[in-house]
Every structure is written in C-alpha cells, then in structure tokens.
Amino acid sequence: MLTRAGTIALRALVELSRQPDSLISGPELARRQGLPEARLEQVLLQLRAADLVEARRGRSGGYRLMGRPEDVMLAKVLDAVGGRRRTLMPAERAEPEGSSALAGDQLERQLLMRLERALERELGRLSLAELLYDQRSWEASLDPEGGLMLG
Numbered sequence: 001m002l003t004r005a006g007t008i009a010l011r012a013l014v015e016l017s018r019q020p021d022s023l024i025s026g027p028e029l030a031r032r033q034g035l036p037e038a039r040l041e042q043v044l045l046q047l048r049a050a051d052l053v054e055a056r057r058g059r060s061g062g063y064r065l066m067g068r069p070e071d072v073m074l075a076k077v078l079d080a081v082g083g084r085r086r087t088l089m090p091a092e093r094a095e096p097e098g099s100s101a102l103a104g105d106q107l108e109r110q111l112l113m114r115l116e117r118a119l120e121r122e123l124g125r126l127s128l129a130e131l132l133y134d135q136r137s138w139e140a141s142l143d144p145e146g147g148l149m150l151g
Helices: 004-018 026-033 037-049 074-081 099-125 128-141
Strands: 053-056 062-065
Touching: 004 026, 004 037, 004 062, 004 074, 004 128, 026 037, 026 062, 037 053, 037 074, 074 099, 074 128
Parallel strands: none
Antiparallel strands: 053 062
C-alpha cells in the first residue's frame, strides 16, 4: 500500500508533529526515527515543495511542520512523495475458460475497485494528528505503569 518514501514521510511528519513549534535538524529527525539520512533529506525536499514542511538553514535551522497536524491529510502527504502504490488490482492475466471463472474474476475486480475507493476516501479524511494520536496511544500501552490514552 505504501512506498518506502510514503513511510518515511509519515514517520518524519509524525515526529515533527510532536513539537510543532520547534525546528528539528535532518540528522536529528533521522536519528529519532531510525531513518536513512540521505533518503530522509530527499523526502523532506519533496514535502517542502508541497508546502508541508518549512526548512531553515544554518546552525539553528531544521524542519518544522507547516500548519496544524489536524489540517494535514495523509492523502496530500503521500501524493507529495509518490507514497502510494497505485492499485490493488492484480496484473492482467489470461482469460480463464468458462462463464463461472469469468464471473469470479469480475467479482474480484469489483471488490478490489471498491476497496481502492474506500482507501482513497479514508486517506482523504485521515489527518496527521490522528496518526500522532495512534502513535502516542501505542507508546502509552508499552508503559509498565499501564498508561492508556482514551478519547
């Protein structure tokens, strides 16, 4: 479903969302997320071109999320970096013989088209803030004190 660039972009933006007013350097962002620095820099350039991150040069420079995490939809992020595998549909194959086989293939195609449309709708509605919330909830569940986020 996601390309490597899509995964890197989402991880980087979730990290930037944790401190939306702070600048984080590329190397620091790579270290925090365990990402390859060179590839992360390429992705950050694409995110900057799409007006999703702000970049500042210099000793105290770095990257910062532009806007609020709740206003950044995942579809826009993934589109900015070529982050989606475009189809769930299988490659064309030789037509099987018999009408029941054709009907079965058509049924599978219709289901996959429906799933693709549902995925597109969800990516258009899902924000970076929701992804950050899910990440924080997961982190809280690892707390030996039994931390849990509700809401």
